Amino acid sequence: xxxxxxxxxxxxxxxxxxxxxxxxxxxxxxxxxxxxxxxxxxxxxxxxxxxxxxxxxxxxxxxxxxxxxxxxxxxxxxxxxxxxxxxxxxxxxxxxxxxxxxxxxxxxxxxxxxxxxxxxxxxxxxxxxxxxxxxxxxxxxxxxxxxxxxxxxxxxxxxxxxxxxxxxxxxxxxxxxxxxxxxxxxxxxxxxxxxxxxxxxxxxxxxxxxxxxxxxxxxxxxxxxxxxxxxxxxxxxxxxxxxxxxxxxxxxxxxxxxxxxxxxxxxxxxxxxxxxxxxxxxxxxxxxxxxxxxxxxxxxxxxxxxxxxxxxxxxxxxxxxxxxxxxxxxxxxxxxxxxxxxxxxxxxxxxxxxxxxxxxxxxxxxxxxxxxxxxxxxxxxxxxxxxxxxxxxxxxxxxxxxxxxxxxxxxxxxxxxxxxxxxxxxxxxxxxxxxxxxxxxxxxxxxxxxxxxxxxxxxxxxxxxxxxxxxxxxxxxxxxxxxxxxxxxxxxxxxxxxxxxxxxxxxxxxxxxxxxxxxxxxxxxxxxxxxxxxxxxxxxxxxxxxxxxxxxxxxxxxxxxxxxxxxxxxxxxxxxxxxxxxxxxxxxxxxxxxxxxxxxxxxxxxxxxxxxxxxxxxxxxxxxxxxxxxxxxxxxxxxxxxxxxxxxxxxxxxxxxxxxxxxxxxxxxxxx
Numbered sequence: 001x002x003x004x005x006x007x008x009x010x011x012x013x014x015x016x017x018x019x020x021x022x023x024x025x026x027x028x029x030x031x032x033x034x035x036x037x038x039x040x041x042x043x044x045x046x047x048x049x050x051x052x053x054x055x056x057x058x059x060x061x062x063x064x065x066x067x068x069x070x071x072x073x074x075x076x077x078x079x080x081x082x083x084x085x086x087x088x089x090x091x092x093x094x095x096x097x098x099x100x101x102x103x104x105x106x107x108x109x110x111x112x113x114x115x116x117x118x119x120x121x122x123x124x125x126x127x128x129x130x131x132x133x134x135x136x137x138x139x140x141x142x143x144x145x146x147x148x149x150x151x152x153x154x155x156x157x158x159x160x161x162x163x164x165x166x167x168x169x170x171x172x173x174x175x176x177x178x179x180x181x182x183x184x185x186x187x188x189x190x191x192x193x194x195x196x197x198x199x200x201x202x203x204x205x206x207x208x209x210x211x212x213x214x215x216x217x218x219x220x221x222x223x224x225x226x227x228x229x230x231x232x233x234x235x236x237x238x239x240x241x242x243x244x245x246x247x248x249x250x251x252x253x254x255x256x257x258x259x260x261x262x263x264x265x266x267x268x269x270x271x272x273x274x275x276x277x278x279x280x281x282x283x284x285x286x287x288x289x290x291x292x293x294x295x296x297x298x299x300x301x302x303x304x305x306x307x308x309x310x311x312x313x314x315x316x317x318x319x320x321x322x323x324x325x326x327x328x329x330x331x332x333x334x335x336x337x338x339x340x341x342x343x344x345x346x347x348x349x350x351x352x353x354x355x356x357x358x359x360x361x362x363x364x365x366x367x368x369x370x371x372x373x374x375x376x377x378x379x380x381x382x383x384x385x386x387x388x389x390x391x392x393x394x395x396x397x398x399x400x401x402x403x404x405x406x407x408x409x410x411x412x413x414x415x416x417x418x419x420x421x422x423x424x425x426x427x428x429x430x431x432x433x434x435x436x437x438x439x440x441x442x443x444x445x446x447x448x449x450x451x452x453x454x455x456x457x458x459x460x461x462x463x464x465x466x467x468x469x470x471x472x473x474x475x476x477x478x479x480x481x482x483x484x485x486x487x488x489x490x491x492x493x494x495x496x497x498x499x500x501x502x503x504x505x506x507x508x509x510x511x512x513x514x515x516x517x518x519x520x521x522x523x524x525x526x527x528x529x530x531x532x533x534x535x536x537x538x539x540x541x542x543x544x545x546x547x548x549x550x551x552x553x554x555x556x557x558x559x560x561x562x563x564x565x566x567x568x569x570x571x572x573x574x575x576x577x578x579x580x581x582x583x584x585x586x587x588x589x590x591x592x593x594x595x596x597x598x599x600x601x602x603x604x605x606x607x608x609x610x611x612x613x614x615x616x617x618x619x620x621x622x623x624x625x626x627x628x629x630x631x632x633x634x635x636x637x638x639x640x641x642x643x644x645x646x647x648x649x650x651x652x653x654x655x656x657x658x659x660x661x662x663x664x665x666x667x668x669x670x671x672x
Contacts (some may be wrong), residue, residue, distance in 0.1 A: 024219030056420035069174035105219035131179035138186035156391035168376040178380040181221035188213035222264040225257035290364035291328035310445040355385030431455035448489035526557035561591035593639040611641040629660025
């Protein structure tokens with residue numbers, strides 16, 4: 001008997017077709033419980049990724065702080081040094097900006113570390129690495145939830161964790177905001193997937209979780225404002241029809257984006273970060289430079305070589321951007337055409353590439369921020385989209401039993417190990433400021449910023465040198481690099497002012513005055529130039545000129561601990577003791593870790609017969625600089641005045657032990 005032809009029921013609702021690339025209808029790319037990969041293998045996969053991440057980043061735990069924003073975020077940041085509950089609350093106020101950014105949740109982690117561990121860099125590096133591991137776990141989880149493929153999650157997680165373009169965000173202490181915002185960002189993407197796939201009562205919970213995680217991401221770094229747009233990508237992947245409901249459900253997210261976007265613009269303008277360091281570019285040139293940066297990010301995904309922490313803008317030639325840069329918009333257009341022609345039917349490819357572009361769009365310098373055309377850290381979350389595409393393509397080949405599937409998967413694993421090795425080597429370049437900036441100069445010998453920051457590190461060493469030989473060596477090196485920086489950019493005021501500082505510190509007072517006046521003529525960094533002039537006028541006892549110079553500096557910059565400390569010195573030598581004490585108090589409040597203000601204020605307290613208060617300042621100074629003998633000897637002087645002779649003698653011994661030789665015999669006589 002002939003079989004009846006089965007006629008499909010047109011009234012029956014059918015499930016949407018399986019997404020291209022994502023092998024979600026089978027268990028983790030395996031047919032049956034005996035497949036290569038099973039659901040139970042996921043924790044082991046993630047543990048393996050975390051272990052490899054630790055092994056390749058282990059060397060970074062020995063690294064030091066650098067003078068590349070670590071100063072502003074940690075070393076001299078007064079916000080993290082107020083250990084009270086009020087100090088913690090203040091971190092979330094709108095005026096708690098750090099270097100032109102509002103990211104209070106990131107600063108909370110520094111606040112906690114400083115309270116627990118002071119300025120021990122090891123703990124900061126450990127915590128940054130832990131945050132990177134957590135963020136890697138969220139990328140792994142998101143990929144697994146999106147594609148329903150453990151193999152795709154494994155490859156994506158490996159590439160995300162070990163690619164050397166991650167190093168700047170992980171190894172640079174000031175880069176932690178990328179790790180933290182990225183962790184909450186990827187979690188928000190994952191909870192949103194649960195929201196749109198869950199039709200039961202928990203749907204509202206997932207929606208609320210997405211909003212809360214988004215807010216946490218923004219409190220870590222405002223670049224997370226792109227999330228609402230990315231969620232539309234996930235709607236597209238899940239084949240949700242674009243309608244009013246999809247728009248309305250994202251209105252709270254868009255509201256948060258607008259609020260934090262405005263805060264970010266305000267913060268950047270507050271420190272003058274909008275605009276470039278070197279030259280101005282018109283709209284067409286900005287488009288060309290943005291396309292250039294996009295192409296470079298794609299290239300460094302495949303060949304992460306010649307990495308540096310600072311990629312300067314190209315210089316104009318005869319007032320115009322070199323013509324080669326206008327090739328890149330054409331190249332980007334060609335790439336978009338290729339994507340449309342060969343990838344438009346593959347939703348996950350489109351989603352992954354769009355995820356990359358959307359998250360990078362605000363960082364392509366169409367709106368200029370700072371003096372770098374691109375930065376490795378900008379790819380931290382955007383690259384997750386491209387790694388997702390690679391992982392999903394490999395998983396699809398394995399699922400479809402393509403002949404080269406195992407070769408492709410093996411190539412991904414080998415590439416991850418090569419990237420891990422490159423990451424380990426890149427970590428070494430971030431060991432300290434000298435290694436970092438020498439590396440930057442090697443990559444770009446014409447970078448004025450690299451020479452300046454290298455000179456600044458040597459100048460710091462010059463200021464704290466214990467021997468005349470070291471002082472000479474570090475001072476000569478600092479001066480050399482400052483001059484190199486100015487040679488490459490004659491209107492770069494920061495190294496010019498530092499040259500003035502060096503001249504003043506080495507007794508070249510008239511030369512320093514000329515240098516500060518040169519800086520004033522450029523009309524950048526005016527507060528530092530006025531401060532330098534105030535110090536020079538004080539040394540020359542031209543007090544009528546010194547006072548206005550100090551006050552002008554403090555008018556231009558309210559948070560200026562060095563300015564308040566030097567103005568306090570001026571007030572003290574001109575007999576205004578009470579005013580000097582107030583200025584020292586302000587300087588110490590703004591930077592509690594500055595050694596000199598404690599020493600100078602201690603001298604005043606000792607002079608006006610308040611040895612107990614002087615002792616407190618000198619004790620704090622010795623805690624800040626335990627290798628110096630001066631504060632121990634001054635503690636002995638205070639204890640002697642307080643008739644605590646035994647303790648005073650012990651402090652004299654400590655001073656001698658630390659190289660202090662200028663001990664007053666008459667003072668010793670009073671203790672015996």
